[in-house]
Amino acid sequence: MDRQPKRLAAVQWLIDQHRDALEYELIRNGARLRWLGTPMLSWHDVWLIAANAPAGSRLATLLDERNAWTPADWWLRSIEYSLRWLVWAKTRDGQRNRGKPKPTPAPGETTPKRRDPELTGMSKRQLRAYLNRPRVALT
Structure with missing residues (x-):
């Protein structure tokens, strides 16, 4: 040893x-x-x-x-989510792509945190204004 x-x-x-x-x-x-x-x-x-x-x-x-979870638990999770998704797809929400079901969280998985609105990026108007600014060459 x-x-x-x-x-x-x-x-x-x-x-x-x-x-x-x-x-x-x-x-x-x-x-x-x-x-x-x-x-x-x-x-x-x-x-x-x-x-x-x-x-x-x-x-x-x-x-x-x-x-x-055993491999069987992972497969059952996948089957359960697929069935919920199929039922959701036939509803009005599914036709409008709203309220999509989320898979059951697995052990060790964390739910994604909501993004800070200040860090999510620019609106289209802000992006256009940024891109239309004059550019200066660096020397």
């Missing part, structure tokens, strides 16, 4: 920060944390189990919020 100090540090961090979730993953794989350092369970084994924790598991979610 001396060739992989980063992995050793990662396992120690996992034990300190997310011990319960790590122990649960080890139990699911037929191991115990108390076996760590014995021939039954090496540091490398623990790192591999943690690095390959399945999406939807508590450990994977703690390491990255986007792993809270």
Whole structure:
């Protein structure tokens, strides 16, 4: 394990920060944390189990919020949004392109913030006035 100090540090961090979730993953794989350092369970084994924790598991979610959903959850989100969009498209709002449905926010996704009106840009009149100003060559 001396060739992989980063992995050793990662396992120690996992034990300190997310011990319960790590122990649960080890139990699911037929191991115990108390076996760590014995021939039954090496540091490398623990790192591999943690690095390959399945999406939807508590450990994977703690390491990255986007792993809270399984691939099936992502597909269901896509199907649900597509169905809502199809229903919306047949309404008057859909014909006028108003009130378009938004997808269900996924774990770790933040909703876009409203833009500051002062930073959104120029009106057409302001843009024309800016472009019509005389230009001076830089020397």
